Amino acid sequence: MSVNPAMAPFLDPNSVKRGLSRRKVLDKVFVIIGLTVMLACLAILAVLFIDLIKDGSERFTWDFFTNFASRRAERAGILAAWVGTTLIMVVTAICAVPVGVAAAIYLEEYAPKNWFTAIIEINVTNLAGVPSIVYGLLALGLFVYEFDLGQSIAAAGLTLALLILPIVIVATRESIRSVPKAIREAAYGLGATRWEVTKDHVLPYSTGGILTGMILGLSRAIGETAPIITIGALSFIAFLPESPFTSEFPFISFGWLNDPFTAMPIQMFNWVSRPDPAFQANAAAAGAILLGMTLMMNAVAIWIRYRFRKKINW
Amino acid sequence: MKDWQTCARSEVSRRLTITGFKFMKFWNIFGSAAMLMALQAGVAPQAASAQSTIKLDGSSTVFPIAEAVAEEFQISKRGKVRVTVGIAGTGGGFKRFCRGETDVSNASRPILKEEMEACRKAGIKYLELPVAFDALTVVVNPANTWVKALTVADLKKMWEPSAQGRVSRWNQIRPEWPAEPLTLFGPGADSGTFDYFTEAVNGKSKASRGDFAASEDDNVIVQGVENNKNALGYFGYAYYISNKDRVRAVPVVNKSGKAVMPSIEAVNDGSYEPLSRPLFIYVSEPAAQRAEVREFINFYLTEGSELAKEVGYVPLPKEAYQLALKHFKEKKLGTVFGGVPEVGATIDELLAREGKL
Numbered sequence: 001m002s003v004n005p006a007m008a009p010f011l012d013p014n015s016v017k018r019g020l021s022r023r024k025v026l027d028k029v030f031v032i033i034g035l036t037v038m039l040a041c042l043a044i045l046a047v048l049f050i051d052l053i054k055d056g057s058e059r060f061t062w063d064f065f066t067n068f069a070s071r072r073a074e075r076a077g078i079l080a081a082w083v084g085t086t087l088i089m090v091v092t093a094i095c096a097v098p099v100g101v102a103a104a105i106y107l108e109e110y111a112p113k114n115w116f117t118a119i120i121e122i123n124v125t126n127l128a129g130v131p132s133i134v135y136g137l138l139a140l141g142l143f144v145y146e147f148d149l150g151q152s153i154a155a156a157g158l159t160l161a162l163l164i165l166p167i168v169i170v171a172t173r174e175s176i177r178s179v180p181k182a183i184r185e186a187a188y189g190l191g192a193t194r195w196e197v198t199k200d201h202v203l204p205y206s207t208g209g210i211l212t213g214m215i216l217g218l219s220r221a222i223g224e225t226a227p228i229i230t231i232g233a234l235s236f237i238a239f240l241p242e243s244p245f246t247s248e249f250p251f252i253s254f255g256w257l258n259d260p261f262t263a264m265p266i267q268m269f270n271w272v273s274r275p276d277p278a279f280q281a282n283a284a285a286a287g288a289i290l291l292g293m294t295l296m297m298n299a300v301a302i303w304i305r306y307r308f309r310k311k312i313n314w
Numbered sequence: 315m316k317d318w319q320t321c322a323r324s325e326v327s328r329r330l331t332i333t334g335f336k337f338m339k340f341w342n343i344f345g346s347a348a349m350l351m352a353l354q355a356g357v358a359p360q361a362a363s364a365q366s367t368i369k370l371d372g373s374s375t376v377f378p379i380a381e382a383v384a385e386e387f388q389i390s391k392r393g394k395v396r397v398t399v400g401i402a403g404t405g406g407g408f409k410r411f412c413r414g415e416t417d418v419s420n421a422s423r424p425i426l427k428e429e430m431e432a433c434r435k436a437g438i439k440y441l442e443l444p445v446a447f448d449a450l451t452v453v454v455n456p457a458n459t460w461v462k463a464l465t466v467a468d469l470k471k472m473w474e475p476s477a478q479g480r481v482s483r484w485n486q487i488r489p490e491w492p493a494e495p496l497t498l499f500g501p502g503a504d505s506g507t508f509d510y511f512t513e514a515v516n517g518k519s520k521a522s523r524g525d526f527a528a529s530e531d532d533n534v535i536v537q538g539v540e541n542n543k544n545a546l547g548y549f550g551y552a553y554y555i556s557n558k559d560r561v562r563a564v565p566v567v568n569k570s571g572k573a574v575m576p577s578i579e580a581v582n583d584g585s586y587e588p589l590s591r592p593l594f595i596y597v598s599e600p601a602a603q604r605a606e607v608r609e610f611i612n613f614y615l616t617e618g619s620e621l622a623k624e625v626g627y628v629p630l631p632k633e634a635y636q637l638a639l640k641h642f643k644e645k646k647l648g649t650v651f652g653g654v655p656e657v658g659a660t661i662d663e664l665l666a667r668e669g670k671l
Contacts, residue, residue, distance in 0.1 A: 071382040071625055151400075151415075232371075232410070236381045236399035238388050260367075260398055270401065273531045274378070275552040275626055280533075 049291055056285025064285060068238040069267065073278035076271075078286050080237045084153065084261035085222060085293070087241060091157020091257070092164065092221050097214050099161075100168030101203075107169070108176045109198050128166035135163045136230030144231050151232035153241060154257040159227050164217030171216060175209020176202055205312055208305040215301035219294050225265040234262050235270045264290045366606050371400035372407025372420030375506055375550060376593050378625040379446055379618065380420050386621065387613045395606045404506050405429075408596075412436050417601035418611075421594045422448070422506035427653035430671070439599040439671060442649045443611070443638045444661060445618055447628035449551040449576040450511055450589040453536075453561040457543045460484070460491050463565040463573035466588065469515045472498065472546065478523040484544065498526035499538040499547030505530060511548055514588040514657045536561060551576055552626025569658075581628040588658045593627070599647065615639045630661055637665045647671055 010016060053060075067077025103124075111117040139159035149155040179202050187197045203210075242255035264286060271283035370380050377399060384397035402410060404421045411419035412433040425433075425442070433440060452469065454461050471477060471487050484491040501508045503520060513519040527538055532549040539545040540560045547561075554563055554576065565573035568587050580586035595614070601607045615638055619629035630638075648669030 069381065070385055071378060071621075232400060232402070234371075234398045234400045235377065236384055236397075238385065239393070239396050270377075273374070273533060275532065275550070275556040277556060 049288065052284045052288040052291065054284075056281050056283075056288055059281050059285035060288075064282075069236050069262075069270075073274075073276060073282055076279070076282055078264065078267055078289065080240065080262050081264045081267035081286065082289070082293075083240055084233075085264045085290075087153050087244075087256060088156045088160060088228075088261065088263060089218055089222060091154060092160040093214065093218060095158060095161035096164050096168050096217060097210075100165050100213075100217075101172050101210055103165075104169045104172035104176060105198055105203070108173050109194065109202065124166050124169050128170060132163055132224050133226040133230060135159055136227030138162070139227060140231050150258065151234070151260055152258045153261045155231050156228045156233065156261060156263070157257075159231055160221040160224060163224065163227060164221050167217040167220065168210075168213045171213020172206070172210045175206035175213070178209065179205045204308070207308045211301045211305050211308075215297055218297055222294055222297070223265055223290065225263075225269055228263055229266060233266050234260055235266060237262050264293070366604070367396040367398060368418065368601075368607055368610050369398055369400075369416045370418045370420060370595075371402045371410050371416045373404040373422040373506055373593070374401040375404075375422040375448065376420035376445070376595070377401050378552065379593070379622050379627055380595075382621040382625050383610075383614050383618055386617060387610055390613070391606075391609075395610070397610065403504065408432070411440070411596060411598065412438055414438055414598070414600075417598055417604075417607055419596040419598075421596060422591070423509060423655060424594065424651035425596065425649050425653065426655075430649065430653050434671065439647050440649075441597045441599065441602060441642055441645065441647055442669065443595050443597065443615065443642060444592045444630060444634065444664065445595050445614065445638075446593045446622040446630060447581045447590050447661075448507075448593055449581050449586055449628055450507060450514075450548055450591065451551050451554040451576045452546065452548045452564045452566060452589070453539055453554060454546050454564055455539055455543045456560075456562045458562065461546075461564055463567055465567040466515055469566075472496065473500075473512070473522055473526075474516050475521050475523055478525050481523075494544045497538075497542050497545040498523075499535040499545060500526050500528055501532065501535070501549060502528040502530045507532075507548075507550055509655070510591050510657070511589070513655050519655050550626075551628060555626045578623070578628045582631055584660045590628070591657075592630075592659075592661060592664065597642070599645070602642070602645070611642055612639065615642070634661045634665060641665070 064077045065082065066079055067075060068079050069081075070076040107117065107121065107124075111120075136159065139155060139162065143149045143155040143158050144151065147155075149158070183201055183205070184197055187201050192200070237260060241259035241261065242253060244253060244256055268283050268286045268290070271279040271286065370384065380399045384399050388395065388397055399420075400407070400416075404423055407416070407419045407421065408425060408429040409432070410416050412429060412435075414436060419440075425440075452464060468487050471481060481487070482496055483493050484496050485493045487496070500511070500522075503522075508522070509519045512522045516522060527535075529535055529538075532553045535547040535549050536553060536557045539547045540557075546564075554561070563576055565575045566586070566589055567573045568585055570585075572585065574580045574586045576586050576589070581590045595611075597607070597611060602611070615635045619632070619635060622629045629635075646669055648671040650664055650667035650669050652670050
């Protein structure tokens with residue numbers, strides 16, 4: 001029995017052991033590098049957050065949330081800003097999510113694979129990388145002037161919806177793709193139509209991924225300054241949009257959609273560039289609260305995802 | 315056979331749709347709410363609000379004054395009138411103003427020819443009212459012991475376009491100064507402060523060397539000068555007042571050869587020149603017909619003096635406010651600059667001139 005000389009090292013038990021222990025070391029090294037990078041990222045976020053909280057500590061009072069902007073730093077608050085940001089996010093989510101999910105379903109489940117859908121796909125992916133100011137300019141021409149929405153919450157919400165649409169589409173497609181083919185085939189095999197398969201199986205099972213995409217999109221939208229400054233967000237506004245809830249039937253009002261607004265990042269930007277250093281504390285506090293709002297949105301998404309995942313039993 | 319099929323199918327689909335059903339309900343509600351909203355937004359564009367709103371937009375330099383006046387005015391009206399202030403910049407503000415979108419435009423420079431043209435085309439007439447002064451302040455590091463005063467010629471040597479890449483040491487400005495590197499900080503090219511400084515120092519608006527640390531945020535300039543012994547920078551007076559202990563202001567030699575520190579008195583008596591500039595508001599004529607806008611402008615020109623001082627600007631002399639108010643009441647339309655940038659005009663001179671649309 002002759003042994004191929006090239007195979008010799010693999011047959012020598014000592015050499016195999018040495019090779020194995022070397023590979024195990026490499027394995028550990030990779031784990032350590034990965035862990036360090038991750039911890040470094042978390043540490044940067046933590047330092048940033050702690051720094052903001054420290055700088056803004058004296059501003060974390062109830063008044064800060066219930067006061068309008070003012071020329072006096074200690075009297076200035078973020079009422080108009082956080083209400084504006086919240087309402088814009090509501091409009092953005094309501095517009096971007098149904099359209100984005102529908103587009104993703106069409107592209108994944110219905111669209112034939114041809115050059116036309118290939119072009120759409122490339123465009124969607126590229127749109128995710130378009131600078132946000134471009135969306136702002138588009139929205140200024142389209143929503144503000146063409147549709148005559150003016151400098152309103154509706155215009156801002158639609159602008160940010162456009163901005164996050166590609167993110168929602170891409171994330172939804174990923175999660176639709178992760179539903180095993182066998183599930184679809186089983187349902188088709190039992191005579192379900194394509195729509196039945198989609199609504200009863202594909203959608204429910206991919207809800208977790210869809211929500212993740214939605215939150216990623218909204219987290220990006222909440223911090224955007226450039227596009228909403230372009231469409232004409234205000235810096236000083238000492239009144240709130242019309243309340244969405246009314247005391248008489250039908251209890252909901254949409255007047256707020258047409259109201260002027262300001263948003264958290266704009267308020268921050270304005271405070272950072274003020275001459276009086278006391279405003280820096282306000283800016284830091286507003287930054288910490290904005291970060292808090294984003295983290296809270298993420299937490300809600302994780303919770304909803306957990307609830308949905310628990311219900312799935314294949 | 316058929317029964318068995320239906321039975322099996324319904325059983326399987328029941329089990330598989332337990333989650334799906336609830337899910338669909340969620341999406342249905344979501345979708346119909348969205349449709350309802352789209353409908354509403356379509357039916358009622360720009361619903362007239364019950365309260366009247368006065369809309370201001372424009373220069374971010376004038377913003378602190380506008381904000382202070384808007385704040386106090388709303389308090390004095392007990393919320394019956396709403397005032398909003400934006401910061402689209404002087405140019406951006408005029409664009410909106412000449413489209414008739416705003417009632418008042420804040421400006422850190424007079425209206426330019428193209429902007430006058432745009433307003434004329436849209437049929438928007440306007441009143442030009444000075445509201446305060448700003449004194450551009452040249453600052454150095456507190457540890458800088460050699461600079462006692464600067465002439466406009468010194469400043470020109472540092473900032474003119476041909477200084478780019480060539481003038482890089484203090485002794486190139488004056489031989490008696492040390493051979494230390496000269497590090498320059500200034501506002502970015504989009505700022506009205508930059509426009510005015512270059513006009514006053516280099517003789518042409520926007521003509522400047524490009525190799526200096528530019529920032530749209532004046533606080534960055536404060537920081538830069540504070541941390542570098544050999545630095546020099548310029549910005550609005552308000553930033554100097556708020557940061558007196560971090561940077562040192564340099565007296566600037568005026569036309570009559572006197573070195574003058576920027577101060578409220580020096581701006582008012584006209585001796586701090588050429589670096590003091592007036593700030594304006596432009597009121598559109600249709601808006602000026604409205605009672606609440608008239609009241610607002612009245613408030614601006616009577617209380618504005620105290621408020622401007624509070625936020626770090628130099629108020630006009632009392633008589634100037636009274637004269638401006640008189641012009642407003644008499645509807646003196648147009649600009650007194652004719653659309654050309656100008657340096658060094660005193661406030662009395664400006665208020666005595668005839669306006670042009």
